[in-house]
């Protein structure tokens with residue numbers, strides 16, 4: 001049963017669009033061009049509201065099940081729970097750095113750039129590790145009953161940025177992603 005992994009992979013492809021949007025803003029910041037703080041706010045708010053509250057907890061359940069069933073299958077992968085805690089810390093650091101700039105608190109531009117690029121690369125590295133190592137290991141080792149148990153442990157929720165789309169805090173980010181997608185396929 002691959003429903004859980006398919007859903008996690010689909011989250012990753014959406015998160016990648018969001019990270020790409022962030023990277024475009026960081027490039028503007030690096031070049032001294034204006035930055036859209038509504039987009040940055042959307043990225044931060046999304047990470048706090050969906051990956052931290054749903055996507056990562058679901059992966060943690062898969063991780064725990066895999067550890068129980070076949071710990072050898074996890075050789076080479078990182079401890080997912082630790083990785084998710086580290087990502088949550090990166091998100092909070094990034095959020096604090098952006099707040100500092102928004103509130104005109106004196107801060108070295110370089111330190112904001114460093115925190116933002118650490119956040120971005122930690123997320124990208126983590127997604128790649130899961131796609132290349134963790135998901136295939138789970139798919140090889142877990143049985144249909146494991147997937148049913150996992151799916152029963154966490155109720156699915158709608159993605160607030162790409163599916164529910166009711167919260168205006170995501171508007172600027174969503175529009176930016178759609179505009180970029182349209183320009184890329186034109």
Ligand SMILES: [Fe+2]
Pocket residue numbers: 008012055059127130
């Ligand atoms: Fe993930």
